[in-house]
Amino acid sequence: MYAAFLGLAHAPFSIAPDPRYLFMSxxxxxxxxxxxxxxxxxxxxxxxxxxxxxxxxxxxxxxxxxxxxxxxxxxxxxxxxxxxxxxxxxxxxxxxxxxxxxxxxxxxxxxxxxxxxxxxxxxxxxxxxxxxxxxxxxxxxxxxxxxxxxxxxxxxxxxxxxxxxxxxxxxxxxxxxxxxxxxxxxxxxxxxxQALGPEETRQYIAHRLAVAGLQGPPPFQRRALARVHALAGGVPRRINLLCDRALLGAYAAGVREVSDAMVRKAAREVFDANAAAPRPAGGRARWWAAGAGGLLGAAAVAGLGWSMGWWPQPAAVAGRPAAQAPAPQASAAPVAAAAASGASAPQAAASAPAVPLTLARFLSAQPAADTAPAWQLLAQAWQASLPADVADPCAVLAPEGLRCWRSRRASLNLLRLLDRPALLTLQPSDAQQGARGAVLLRLDGAMATLQGVDGATLQVPVVELAPLWHGETATLWKAPANLPAGDDVAATAAGAAWLDRQLALAGAAPAGSRGVSPEVRRARVHQFQLGQGLTPDGQAGPLTLMLLNRAAGVQEPRLRGGA
Structure with a gap:
């Protein structure tokens, strides 16, 4: 009913096991x-x-x-x-x-x-x-x-x-x-x-909408996405039920964006329960406990929203600058900053600036995003070089056996899966600075290492980085010079032979197999994609080829081991 209203080809949140919507976290x-x-x-x-x-x-x-x-x-x-x-x-x-x-x-x-x-x-x-x-x-x-x-x-x-x-x-x-x-x-x-985490919930919803044919902006407000995760508990089936009813509510109201209130109402209809806990009856102690729980819950949701970038952080607390406002991660930040400069932990705790200021200073020294200097940073992580005034970095890197891949809607989970240095477009808290480019050099658990100009590096918690990154990224992968430039690498005999070799090296095809039919090759690619957690379509696109390189043992820089 609402699919055509939102410009979708299919209903994105059916609970039927449609393989097109496969999402592997x-x-x-x-x-x-x-x-x-x-x-x-x-x-x-x-x-x-x-x-x-x-x-x-x-x-x-x-x-x-x-x-x-x-x-x-x-x-x-x-x-x-x-x-x-x-x-x-x-x-x-x-x-x-x-x-x-x-x-x-x-x-x-x-x-x-x-x-x-x-x-x-x-x-x-x-x-x-x-x-x-x-x-x-x-x-x-x-x-x-x-x-x-x-x-x-x-x-x-x-x-x-x-x-x-x-x-x-x-x-x-x-x-x-x-x-x-x-x-x-x-x-x-x-x-x-276990259930999906907050970021995985966002990816899951975005994935299903994309498969359903969404072309424009997502129909969920950022706070609505946070509410979906909180009410569905990260359980995919409950997410489907809740999102489907919320989109139906938006259609009935004649709007193209789902609000937090719509998600709450949908939860009451679908789960047959109040979205908020009922107010307890009884004495003052019970009333006070309920109020305290509500405040803690609001603080948790606010912290989640700021850490995931769903809304901007506050500019000030009680009249003080934002840099002086206490943050949950601030206690560990000075130690990390001290480790980078050689200072002791007590000295860092007394004199080092908070992580947001350190990150802000780091970003202020970086080049503007998607410029030649930013791409030079990425090329350096891959032991390649680019001229200072390059207009098309991808064309220059191709003869060196490197291909480009760009995305405006990537996620940290996807970067972990691809496991390679990537150029991130970061939006500093000071909007006047404009978007900056920095290379994600390592991603170890909850910590990320950024590399900037002059080889300077900075280690920051992922929760500090997430609000500044909205999914725009670029990375590289190795490919032979004669590989076709389009999405179909098997369009030429040389490309098909290379793909067959990579599949064999990755264990997705019998060793030494060659000259197979296009149908067999697509089936093998489909099987490989399933095993890697990609949406299986049988087409060897850039994401599939990057993971094939990894599985086949191609020597490329890695996030987990550094560049």
Whole structure:
């Protein structure tokens, strides 16, 4: 209903599992890596848990897409079964024929014997067998014990069956019971999938809107995005429900932008609960506690908004300049500044300026964004050189085997994924200075290292950097000189051959494979994209090629190890 009103080709927040909207956060990629590890771990249990709607099914779908051809898979999606029913279901999934020894009275042994014979045959043929059980928190204790016994089917070299249990957090509690200790000891890998963080929520919403065909500015105000994360708790399914109803409300009101109030109203309609906690009845102490909680909550939301850049920081506190206003990160900032200059921590605490001032001074010395000097900084991080008056830096760098990639809507998570130095366009708090360019040289957890003119570097907390960066970035990647310049690198024979080699080096294609059809090549690219957490489209665009370089071992500067 609202899609056409907002210029969208599709409804962006359907809860149907549409593969076009696949969004793999860093947490989802880690969960996928645990499942893939289990394939070659030699048997036992792999455990994936998470709250309702956090994306366990998404991870499972990606996992099923990447299971190698030498693996047989049995998938049980309704585990509310008895032991005989479970064994019959497993045999049916693997295609194992089972018949009762006594007509009309099939026993557990009638299923176990042919299943064991099948697993032995498949092992002899070099094939692995994987059993996936979804919603495993619904398994009865006796069924869990039978699953443990299935892992006893083994040869002298390895177990014959790999079992993956996917379920809600109650599954972890179940396996912690004393009577299931033997099963718990056979869990070789476990991962608990948590909800999205504030920045990941923003990326998730932006991703779905972009896939749906959004061309203009995002239809959510910054405070509305913060409210969506707070009310949905970072759970993708709840985000979908809330955003869908909020956009419907905007359509009904005839506006193209969702406000904080609209999100609150949508939450009351969708979640059937008040967005704000009810005022408690009782004495003055309860009233005071509620007021204090509200103030703390407001402070938390304000701090979140300032740190993520959703609204500007205040210019002054109680009549003092903003530089003197206390900040949560200020206590650690002087120590970091002192470490850079060689001063001791006590001296820094007494005399060093706060991080915002240090960052402001650093930025004031940097060149204007997207100018030749700014691009020179980026080229230096890649051990390349550019003339001072270059008009088209990308054209000059191409003969040196470097390609450019630019984006106006990048995120810190994307930069972590690409793992390479990048030129950031930063907006100083003093708007009169204009946008400045600095190179992100390292990104270690919560700390970022910037490099500027004359090789000067500054380490700052990411939360201090985030309000100044609105997503505009540029970076480089290595490519052969004869690679086509467009988005389709396989448009020429040389480009297709290079892409096939990179896929093979990255383990996404058999070694030495060449001359494959375009369909096979696209399928391999699609598989690689799924594994890397990219939106899978089968096209080897710049993001895919950058990650291919990393997977293939191409020597390029890295963020985590510095340049």
């Amino acid at each position: 860093e947490r989802h990629r880690e969960a996928l890596a645990h499942l893939l590890y289990g394939l070659d771990a030699g048997g036992g249990f792999v455990l994936l848990t998470g709250e309702i709607g956090t994306g366990k099914t998404t991870v499972c779908r990606c996992f099923l897409e990447q299971i190698p051809a030498h693996c047989n898979v049995a998938y049980i999606f309704n585990p509310k079964l008895t032991v005989p029913e479970l064994l019959r279901s497993i045999c049916d999934e693997f295609g194992v024929v089972h018949r009762p020894a006594v007509p009309g009275a099939e026993t557990v042994k009638d299923c176990l014997d042919p299943l064991n014979e099948f697993l032995l045959q498949q092992h002899a043929a070099g094939r692995n067998n994987v059993l996936i059980i979804d919603e495993a928190q619904n398994l009865a204790p006796d069924v869990l014990e039978q699953l443990r016994l299935l892992t006893n089917l083994e040869t002298s070299e390895r177990k014959l069956l790999q079992i993956i249990l996917i379920g809600q957090p109650e599954l972890r509690a179940m396996l912690a019971r004393p009577e299931l200790e033997q099963l718990a000891q056979r869990v070789i890998a476990r991962y608990h999938l």
